[in-house]
Every structure is written in C-alpha cells, then in structure tokens.
Amino acid sequence: MKKLLLMLLTLGLASATYAQEKGSVLVKNGTVITIANGDMENTDVLIRDGVITEIGQDLRAPRGVQTIDATGKFVMPGIIDAHSHIAGVDINEATNPVTAEVTMEESVDPNDINIYWALAGGVTSIHLMHGSANVIGGQNETLKLRYGAGMDAMRFEGAPRTIKFALGENPTRVHGQGYDVQPRTRMGVEQVVRDHFDAAIDYKRNREAYLEAKAAYDKNQRGTPPVPVAKNLRLEVLSDIIDGEVWVHCHSYRADEILMLMRVFNDYGVENFTFQHANEAFKIAPELRKNGARTSIFADWWAYKFEVYYSTAYNASILNANGVNNSINSDSGELIRHLNHEAAKAVHYGGTSEQDALKMITLNPAIQLGIDDKVGTIEEGKHGDIAIWSGHPLSIYSICEKTFVDGKKYFDREEDADDMRLEVNPEENFEETYTRWYESGKDADSCLRGAEILFDSNGMSLNGGTE
Amino acid sequence: MKRLTSIFISCLLCFLITDMVQAQITEKPGFGKFAITNATVHTVTNGTIENGVVLVNGEKIEFVGENAKITADYQQINAEGKHVYPGFMDSGTILGLQEVGAVAVTNDQAELGDYNPHVRAFTAINPSSVSIPVTRVNGVTHVISVPVSGRIAGKGTLIDLYGYSPDSMAVLPNAALHLTLPSSQQRGWWDDRSDEEIKEAYEKGMKELNEFWKKAEFYNRMMTAYEENPSGKKQPDKDEKMDAMREVVTGEIPIIITVDKKQEILDAIEWTKDRGDARFILAGVEEGWRVAEEIAESGLPCLVSTLYTPERDYDNYQRPYQNPGKLHEAGVKVAIATGESENVRNAPYHAGYAAAYGMGVEEAVKALTINPAEIFGVSDKLGSLEAGKQANLFISDGDPFEPMTTIEQVFIRGYKIPMVSRHTQLYEEYLNRDAVQN
Numbered sequence: 001m002k003k004l005l006l007m008l009l010t011l012g013l014a015s016a017t018y019a020q021e022k023g024s025v026l027v028k029n030g031t032v033i034t035i036a037n038g039d040m041e042n043t044d045v046l047i048r049d050g051v052i053t054e055i056g057q058d059l060r061a062p063r064g065v066q067t068i069d070a071t072g073k074f075v076m077p078g079i080i081d082a083h084s085h086i087a088g089v090d091i092n093e094a095t096n097p098v099t100a101e102v103t104m105e106e107s108v109d110p111n112d113i114n115i116y117w118a119l120a121g122g123v124t125s126i127h128l129m130h131g132s133a134n135v136i137g138g139q140n141e142t143l144k145l146r147y148g149a150g151m152d153a154m155r156f157e158g159a160p161r162t163i164k165f166a167l168g169e170n171p172t173r174v175h176g177q178g179y180d181v182q183p184r185t186r187m188g189v190e191q192v193v194r195d196h197f198d199a200a201i202d203y204k205r206n207r208e209a210y211l212e213a214k215a216a217y218d219k220n221q222r223g224t225p226p227v228p229v230a231k232n233l234r235l236e237v238l239s240d241i242i243d244g245e246v247w248v249h250c251h252s253y254r255a256d257e258i259l260m261l262m263r264v265f266n267d268y269g270v271e272n273f274t275f276q277h278a279n280e281a282f283k284i285a286p287e288l289r290k291n292g293a294r295t296s297i298f299a300d301w302w303a304y305k306f307e308v309y310y311s312t313a314y315n316a317s318i319l320n321a322n323g324v325n326n327s328i329n330s331d332s333g334e335l336i337r338h339l340n341h342e343a344a345k346a347v348h349y350g351g352t353s354e355q356d357a358l359k360m361i362t363l364n365p366a367i368q369l370g371i372d373d374k375v376g377t378i379e380e381g382k383h384g385d386i387a388i389w390s391g392h393p394l395s396i397y398s399i400c401e402k403t404f405v406d407g408k409k410y411f412d413r414e415e416d417a418d419d420m421r422l423e424v425n426p427e428e429n430f431e432e433t434y435t436r437w438y439e440s441g442k443d444a445d446s447c448l449r450g451a452e453i454l455f456d457s458n459g460m461s462l463n464g465g466t467e
Numbered sequence: 468m469k470r471l472t473s474i475f476i477s478c479l480l481c482f483l484i485t486d487m488v489q490a491q492i493t494e495k496p497g498f499g500k501f502a503i504t505n506a507t508v509h510t511v512t513n514g515t516i517e518n519g520v521v522l523v524n525g526e527k528i529e530f531v532g533e534n535a536k537i538t539a540d541y542q543q544i545n546a547e548g549k550h551v552y553p554g555f556m557d558s559g560t561i562l563g564l565q566e567v568g569a570v571a572v573t574n575d576q577a578e579l580g581d582y583n584p585h586v587r588a589f590t591a592i593n594p595s596s597v598s599i600p601v602t603r604v605n606g607v608t609h610v611i612s613v614p615v616s617g618r619i620a621g622k623g624t625l626i627d628l629y630g631y632s633p634d635s636m637a638v639l640p641n642a643a644l645h646l647t648l649p650s651s652q653q654r655g656w657w658d659d660r661s662d663e664e665i666k667e668a669y670e671k672g673m674k675e676l677n678e679f680w681k682k683a684e685f686y687n688r689m690m691t692a693y694e695e696n697p698s699g700k701k702q703p704d705k706d707e708k709m710d711a712m713r714e715v716v717t718g719e720i721p722i723i724i725t726v727d728k729k730q731e732i733l734d735a736i737e738w739t740k741d742r743g744d745a746r747f748i749l750a751g752v753e754e755g756w757r758v759a760e761e762i763a764e765s766g767l768p769c770l771v772s773t774l775y776t777p778e779r780d781y782d783n784y785q786r787p788y789q790n791p792g793k794l795h796e797a798g799v800k801v802a803i804a805t806g807e808s809e810n811v812r813n814a815p816y817h818a819g820y821a822a823a824y825g826m827g828v829e830e831a832v833k834a835l836t837i838n839p840a841e842i843f844g845v846s847d848k849l850g851s852l853e854a855g856k857q858a859n860l861f862i863s864d865g866d867p868f869e870p871m872t873t874i875e876q877v878f879i880r881g882y883k884i885p886m887v888s889r890h891t892q893l894y895e896e897y898l899n900r901d902a903v904q905n
C-alpha cells in the first residue's frame with residue numbers, strides 16, 4: 001500500500017512536471033481528412049483532454065466542451081515538418097566534424113514568432129534539427145508547437161531520440177576547406193563516420209569491461225584497481241546510434257553519398273534512418289526501398305548549390321511510386337507556412353494521388369519521427385492535433401482558419417489582430433528594422449545557419465561577423 | 468529472303484531513328500498555323516470566352532473569338548475542357564544570369580562597382596540555362612531579368628523563354644535600370660552603427676547619387692545639343708556610364724527602385740519627384756501595405772512577391788500574401804516579381820496567394836500578364852490574347868494558380884514549345900528504374 005501510494009505520488013509529480021495544457025473541443029460537420037481511413041464527409045470529431053475520443057455523426061458536446069461548426073470546411077491532421085530550424089537558438093556546433101554529444105534540447109526559443117506563423121499554416125509538430133556543418137552533428141528535438149509554453153513543455157513526449165548527420169558539400173566545406181580538418185572530400189566523410197563508429201564500439205566494450213572490473217574490485221577490495229575508462233558522452237551517443245536507440249536523419253543530396261551511408265549503416269547494423277533533402281534520392285529509389293530507408297525532401301528546391309543541380313521536382317512522385325516512405329519538409333521559416341501547397345506540387349509533378357501527397361506532410365513525417373502512434377492521422381486515441389481549413393488543403397485558395405495542439409487552440413484567424421504586439425502604444429513611432437537574414441538567403445538551405453557567418457572572403461574565421 | 472532482310476533493316480532503322488530522337492536534349496518546337504478550339508479562353512483584356520477559338524499564325528495571334536473558319540492548313544488542337552491563358556510574365560528575376568546560386572563562377576547578376584548603368588543583363592543571358600525550359604513548361608513565358616548589385620546595378624532585360632541567342636529572345640534588350648537607394652534605416656540587428664553613423668552614411672550616399680544624376684542630366688543636354696546641331700561645335704568626349712544614363716534620364720526606359728521598409732518606400736517616392744522626364748517603378752515593397760495610399764498617390768507601379776515572411780515580428784502573419792491586394796485596392800498598378808532564378812516557375816503560386824488573400828483571381832492574372840506589359844511599355848505585343856499580338860500562351864487543364872493543375876502546352880512567339888525539361892527527362896528515366904543494386 002505504501003508502495004502504491006509512493007508510485008501514485010511519483011506519477012503525479014512526474015505528470016505535474018511535464019503537464020501540458022490540454023483542451024477539449026467538438027468540431028462538427030466538416031469533411032474530415034482522416035489520412036487513415038480516407039475522407040469522411042459531414043463528420044464530427046470530438047477531442048477530450050487532448051485526445052481524439054470520437055469520430056462520427058451527430059456527436060453531442062459533453063458539458064463544458066466548446067462546439068465549432070465546420071460545415072463546408074476541411075478538418076485535417078496537423079501538419080508535421082520533419083526538418084525545421086525555427087525556434088532554434090543555436091543551430092550549428094561547427095567546431096568539430098563530430099559533435100554527437102551536443103543537443104538541441106536546451107536550444108529552443110518557445111517565443112519565436114516563426115512558431116506562430118507555422119501554426120497559421122496548420123503545422124502542429126516540428127523536428128527541430130541540428131545544423132549540417134558536421135558529419136555527425138547534434139541531437140535533434142521533436143517539438144509540439146505549444147507556442148508560448150516553456151521550453152520543456154514544447155517537447156514531444158515519447159518521441160524517439162534522433163541525431164543529425166550531414167554528407168557532401170556542407171561538412172567538407174566547413175571542416176576540410178575551412179579548417180584543414182578531415183573531411184575535405186566525400187571519401188573523407190565516409191571515413192569520419194566509420195572511424196567514429198569503430199571508436200564507439202571499442203569504447204563501449206572497454207567501458208563496460210572497466211565498469212564490471214571496478215564493481216568487482218569495489219566489492220572485494222582486493223588486487224589492483226582497474227585502469228579507468230573515462231565516460232565519453234560523444235562516444236556514448238554514437239554507441240546508442242549503433243544500438244538503434246537514436247534514429248539518424250541525414251542531410252544528403254547526391255545519390256552516391258546516400259548509397260555510401262547505407263553501406264556503412266549495413267556494416268554497423270544501423271537500421272532506422274531518414275535521408276533529409278535527398279535531392280537525388282529518385283536515382284536510387286529501388287535501393288532506398290530495399291534498405292528500408294526513408295526520405296524527407298523539398299518539393300521543388302534545386303540548383304541553389306551544385307550538388308542539387310541534377311535534381312527534379314518529380315523526386316517525391318518517383319520515390320512514392322517506388323514505395324519509399326517520403327515526406328515534404330520546409331527547412332525554412334517561409335516554406336513551413338504553406339507545406340500543404342508544397343505537398344500539392346507532388347500532384348503537379350508526377351501525378352501522385354492527393355491522399356499520398358497529404359500523407360507526405362502528416363503520417364509519413366510522423367513515421368520518420370517515430371510518433372505515428374500518436375499523431376499524423378485523425379483516429380480515435382490519437383492526439384488532438386488538427387487544423388481546420390476553409391477548403392481542400394491542397395487548393396491554393398484554401399486558408400487555415402484554426403489550429404489545435406492537444407485539443408487546445410493555438411491559432412484562430414478570426415482572433416488574429418492586425419498588430420501582434422502584446423502592448424501597443426499608439427504614440428509609438430517604432431521603425432524596427434530587424435531582418436531575418438538567415439531566412440532570406442535562398443542560396444543554401446538553412447541547415448547551415450550559424451555556420452555561414454564563420455566564412456568571409458578569406459575563408460573561415462572563428463571570429464566571424466566580418467562582412 | 469531479300470525482302471525479309473529489307474523489312475528487318477527498315478525496322479532496325481526505325482528503331483534507331485526513334486532512339487535518336489529520344490536521345491536529343493530537347494525536341495524541336497512546332498511553328499506555323501495552329502487552331503486551338505473548344506477552349507475556355509481567358510483573354511485578360513476582353514473577358515473570358517467559353518468554347519472559344521484561338522488561331523496562331525506564325526509569330527502572331529491571328530484570331531481570338533467564338534467562331535472561325537479553320538482551313539485544312541491549320542494544325543488543330545482540341546482543347547475541350549481546357550483553358551487558354553496568355554503566357555505569364557515574372558517582372559523581377561535573375562533567370563539566365565545565375566545558374567547555380569552557391570557556385571560563384573555561374574553567377575553573372577552582380578558586377579563590381581557601385582555605379583554601373585552601362586552594365587547590361589542582356590549581355591549575360593545564357594539561352595542554354597537549364598532553368599529556362601524548367602520555367603517555361605509551367606506557363607511562365609517571359610521574365611525581366613535584372614542585375615542586382617551596388618547603387619546602380621545595370622540594366623535589366625525583358626526576354627521570352629525560347630531562343631538560341633539573347634537577341635532572338637529579347638523583347639526589350641534594355642527594359643529598365645536597377646537602382647538601390649541608400650537606406651536611412653538600420654540594415655538589421657547585426658548593424659551596430661549608431662544613429663549618427665547611419666545618418667551620415669545615408670547623407671553621403673544620397674549626395675553621391677544626386678551628383679551622379681545631375682552629371683547624367685548635364686551629359687545628356689550636352690550630347691543632345693551637339694547631335695542636334697554639330698556644326699561649329701567641338702564634339703564632347705564619350706563617357707560610357709553617362710551615355711548609358713541618357714535613355715534613363717529622358718524616360719525612354721524606366722528605373723526600378725528596390726525598397727522594402729516603410730520609411731525607405733517613402734524616401735524613394737520623395738526622391739522620384741522632380742526628376743524631369745525619368746520614369747520609376749518600385750520593386751520589393753514588402754511593407755507597401757503600410758503606405759499603400761502614398762504609393763498610389765505617387766502613381767508608381769509596384770513589382771511584388773508574396774512568398775516571404777513578414778518584415779516585422781509583430782505583423783499579422785498574412786501581410787505578405789495580402790500586400791498585392793492591398794496595393795491594388797489603393798489604386799496601385801501591381802505586377803508579380805518572384806526575384807527567383809531556378810524557381811521562377813513558382814510565379815503563378817505567388818499570384819495565387821495574392822488572389823486568395825484579397826486581390827481576386829482576375830486582378831492576380833493581370834499582375835502576371837497585362838500589368839507588367841503596360842508597366843514596361845510592351846502591351847502592344849504581350850500580356851493578353853488579342854489578334855495581332857505575339858502568340859504567347861498556354862493551355863492548362865485547370866486554374867493555373869492551383870499547384871495541382873497541369874500546363875499541357877506552351878506557345879512562345881508562335882513556337883509550340885516541347886513540354887520537356889531536365890526535370891521531366893529525369894522523371895522519364897528514373898520513374899521505373901529496375902536493376903536493384905546495393
């Protein structure tokens with residue numbers, strides 16, 4: 001009994017620590033794009049305490065639950081962006097080709113206005129990624145867009161740990177060309193991965209042997225104490241990757257480098273991975289399928305750097321037709337505002353079905369982030385993360401009207417003031433000229449945010465900032 | 468036996484020839500007489516015709532209407548259930564000047580030096596840019612490609628997207644001069660200059676520009692005086708930069724001023740006043756909605772995009788989408804300009820956002836067709852489906868602003884464009900790639 005009480009208390013405390021505001025709402029008479037079971041016309045969706053509890057017709061709102069009439073409108077699962085840097089404070093730890101120990105966990109700005117703008121585009125979850133300056137960058141965070149909640153409260157509970165890898169031009173440029181540190185070539189990139197995986201395997205063996213020997217020594221207090229093998233966080237994370245506890249999301253463009261990493265992963269038994277950007281994935285769709293690899297791509301970005309010159313906007317359709325699980329991502333504070341139309345481009349380029357296009361921004365990214373048991377479809381038991389659209393979300397004339405996370409409304413077009421300042425002083429003549437420079441740059445994806453300032457015309461300098 | 472062999476050989480030849488045709492990078496376009504029938508024809512200037520006919524004869528549109536006598540020498544295109552629009556124009560791009568953004572040696576849009584009125588985009592347009600076919604198969608048939616550096620970057624060019632030389636593509640080799648005014652504002656959060664320093668730099672920049680302008684006006688007067696009556700006068704020495712300014716100060720070609728922030732827009736409007744015969748166009752204008760009335764009063768047209776994030780954190784999220792509509796509502800002539808290179812093909816979606824957020828479909832179509840044609844003085848040739856105009860048009864299976872719509876056929880200057888690009892070719896090659904390896 002005492003034990004049970006303690007358990008309940010602990011549970012209560014734990015849930016208090018991670019308590020997120022949850023809401024209840026009944027959305028009536030909409031066309032529900034379930035993703036799981038096709039589109040259901042004239043259907044109600046009931047969310048109670050953050051969870052979808054009922055989908056059907058003529059549902060009645062429980063006491064105290066608000067009803068929203070969605071007649072003529074479309075109800076869709078919240079969009080999930082598998083590759084984002086919004087709300088990220090620091091993106092790149094560009095000081096070493098491998099920084100697996102670094103994490104985005106403490107690098108979240110829950111008040112970043114980009115979160116609100118993303119909510120206004122029907123987005124409810126993002127994968128906040130480390131940057132692409134390093135071959136093995138930092139660990140990422142899967143977030144729910146609970147705008148304005150605390151940093152910890154933004155975290156997507158139960159999402160698997162993920163890490164960012166990067167191949168090609170970015171790491172070779174930052175390290176080999178900027179710093180004379182391997183890798184300077186794609187050959188070097190492979191060796192950086194293999195060397196570090198080997199080191200992680202050796203470390204794990206030696207560390208475990210040491211801990212065992214130490215335990216034995218501590219118990220007996222006889223013989224010579226074992227030579228310590230110090231705890232190494234970097235190698236521990238790498239070891240977790242090999243053990244399958246950390247999923248890999250790898251920045252990549254060219255087909256050959258994607259094949260390379262799959263060979264490496266096969267050699268080390270790494271199984272759960274998604275190729276990010278993957279502009280040339282279409283060239284090796286059968287191989288990706290065979291290896292169970294997933295892809296998360298831009299709808300049509302290409303030619304902004306040389307390794308994406310031989311791209312095609314038909315990438316998504318080719319991957320989809322070949323049975324590769326593919327998502328459409330933004331990697332941008334602008335694109336994230338209209339991922340629905342980015343998905344529509346998969347219909348335009350290659351005739352992907354509308355349902356499959358919608359999956360690319362809902363269920364597929366959820367699978368890639370390991371949260372598909374919780375979000376990505378409108379099904380009973382899943383989280384109440386939904387958006388209400390004025391028309392079919394793939395139409396350019398459709399506008400997102402309301403967005404809910406855990407049944408709580410975070411965006412409502414009707415309540416959106418002209419001026420979003422919390423306190424508006426009419427006397428104020430405030431010519432703010434803040435410019436989001438890192439997002440206007442279209443010559444590269446924003447994966448290199450923070451690392452780019454290390455470069456000037458003379459190459460790389462750690463001081464940066466020189467124009 | 469002999470007969471069998473010859474059949475075999477001709478079969479083989481057939482295969483070979485087919486193969487050769489497929490191996491070409493692009494097919495040749497068709498040219499001649501075309502009759503597009505049973506289409507919904509969006510003329511832009513004369514309403515929409517259901518069940519309409521468009522006759523193309525050589526480079527020109529011969530007829531637009533309901534009933535036409537179609538003789539046997541016309542190639543017929545049955546466009547039942549389809550739509551015909553004039554080719555779309557993007558009024559601000561670097562298409563043809565930039566091949567790969569991050570590869571400096573493929574970038575020709577930014578010359579060194581602050582004052583380059585004699586630098587011409589027309590010179591550097593690469594007709595073989597891979598981005599050109601990629602763009603035109605989406606219905607964008609014309610672009611204004613503009614140099615972008617320093618104070619005066621050079622002259623932009625208005626081209627169509629079919630041809631083997633800039634000369635054959637240029638509608639206007641020199642379409643407009645591109646000017647960036649000195650800014651009286653902080654450039655961004657990293658700009659740590661004091662207010663004094665910003666003011667000083669602004670005033671210095673304006674002084675420099677105004678002196679350059681005065682010199683140009685003087686040079687033009689001097690040259691004109693000599694040309695009108697050279698007898699007894701010493702011929703003035705030629706100055707390339709000043710020479711290039713002559714068609715600008717006389718208003719023969721307009722000046723595009725790129726400005727985004729409210730105060731910069733107002734500064735620009737002020738500066739354009741009392742500039743003699745010179746003509747001006749505003750571009751960028753991201754905060755145009757803040758000062759739409761003032762812009763309308765100035766009479767300056769605006770080249771704008773919609774796919775960017777709001778200038779200020781506290782702006783309503785939809786301002787970029789609403790900007791063209793709010794400008795139009797105030798009475799400003801608006802054209803769409805993406806500022807893009809490889810993704811100019813998204814120009815229709817920029818217009819689509821403008822349409823959805825207040826501008827309306829009809830006006831948004833104009834912002835991609837007749838409005839830019841009028842702004843740049845080529846509405847006698849481009850911008851609508853009218854007899855006598857150039858045959859620039861496309862056939863689509865639906866609303867071209869919808870990302871799901873397919874553009875089925877494009878005509879540029881009468882040429883029936885092959886609907887292929889590197890993107891479609893890679894699709895053809897890799898969709899059903901077999902032989903799994905690895």
